[in-house]
Amino acid sequence: xxxxxxxxxxxxxxxxxxxxxxxxxxxxxxxxxxxxxxxxxxxxxxxxxxxxxxxxxxxxxxxxxxxxxxxxxxxxxxxxxxxxxxxxxxxxxxxxxxxxxxxxxxxxxxxxxxxxxxxxxxxxxxxxxxxxxxxxxxxxxxxxxxxxxxxxxxxxxxxxxxxxxxxxxxxxxxxxx
Numbered sequence: 001x002x003x004x005x006x007x008x009x010x011x012x013x014x015x016x017x018x019x020x021x022x023x024x025x026x027x028x029x030x031x032x033x034x035x036x037x038x039x040x041x042x043x044x045x046x047x048x049x050x051x052x053x054x055x056x057x058x059x060x061x062x063x064x065x066x067x068x069x070x071x072x073x074x075x076x077x078x079x080x081x082x083x084x085x086x087x088x089x090x091x092x093x094x095x096x097x098x099x100x101x102x103x104x105x106x107x108x109x110x111x112x113x114x115x116x117x118x119x120x121x122x123x124x125x126x127x128x129x130x131x132x133x134x135x136x137x138x139x140x141x142x143x144x145x146x147x148x149x150x151x152x153x154x155x156x157x158x159x160x161x162x163x164x165x166x167x168x169x170x171x172x173x174x175x176x177x
Contacts, residue, residue, distance in 0.1 A: 031145045034096050034172050041095070042171040045153070046085055048127065049075040050165045052106070055122035057082070057130050082127070085169055086135035089142070092171050098143045099124040100168045104161035105149040113148060121146025127167050 009015050051059045051074045059074040101124030124144035132139045153163045
């Protein structure tokens with residue numbers, strides 16, 4: 001059903017007092033508290049290619065195509081990847097989700113680690129904001145964390161920079177039984 005129809009009905013006097021009793025409300029918790037309660041039930045590595053030292057999910061770059069300079073998305077698949085994440089989060093309605101941002105180690109020893117952690121946190125936050133804005137997900141269910149370069153995607157090849165500029169989505173149960 002079209003959600004706008006439900007919104008219109010909700011404004012009518014007959015239905016104005018109705019409440020959504022199926023809405024799950026979770027008590028606020030920190031990332032550390034969520035991780036400490038129980039192990040994740042799902043980890044999904046989301047491959048959104050971030051421009052080096054950037055966290056814009058929809059970053060545009062200029063490329064030469066057929067002899068003309070054209071502005072194109074740095075990662076043309078970003079929107080479909082976000083849609084997949086939104087669908088995944090929707091399947092786990094009563095779960096908590098942690099979005100972890102990661103960076104590559106190309107600047108190790110050249111920049112302070114705090115800046116690298118901040119960049120990875122900004123990447124996670126950008127994904128969270130896009131999910132909330134575009135897919136109307138509940139922001140209280142989506143937590144973010146910046147992992148920096150501490151956990152490369154492939155520990156045997158930590159210098160695969162493109163692979164390490166990533167975001168991971170981890171799903172945790174909302175309540176411990």
